[in-house]
Amino acid sequence: MMRLHCPCCENFTVDSDDEVIVDICDVCFWQYDVTAHEQPDRNIGANHISLTHAKENYRQFGVCKKEFIHMVRKPLQEELPENNKE
Numbered sequence: 001m002m003r004l005h006c007p008c009c010e011n012f013t014v015d016s017d018d019e020v021i022v023d024i025c026d027v028c029f030w031q032y033d034v035t036a037h038e039q040p041d042r043n044i045g046a047n048h049i050s051l052t053h054a055k056e057n058y059r060q061f062g063v064c065k066k067e068f069i070h071m072v073r074k075p076l077q078e079e080l081p082e083n084n085k086e
């Protein structure tokens, strides 16, 4: 099964079988939001934080926003970018 990667943490947490991708990443708690993905430097859409800022947080804290730090888990082996090369 093909997976898509989360735009925030880069882990492959999204099953591409999902027709509508409205979901929250288990690894970084980023909510998939096409509007925010198209304008990554703007605080816009469901996450109330810009994608650029969320990525910075993920690098530092392992979560897109520190308030969600207890909601997330480590990526599974099959979700790691190095295990999902085309």
Ligand SMILES: [Zn+2]
Pocket: 006, 007, 008, 009, 010, 011, 013, 025, 026, 027, 028, 029, 030
């Ligand atoms: Zn993520």
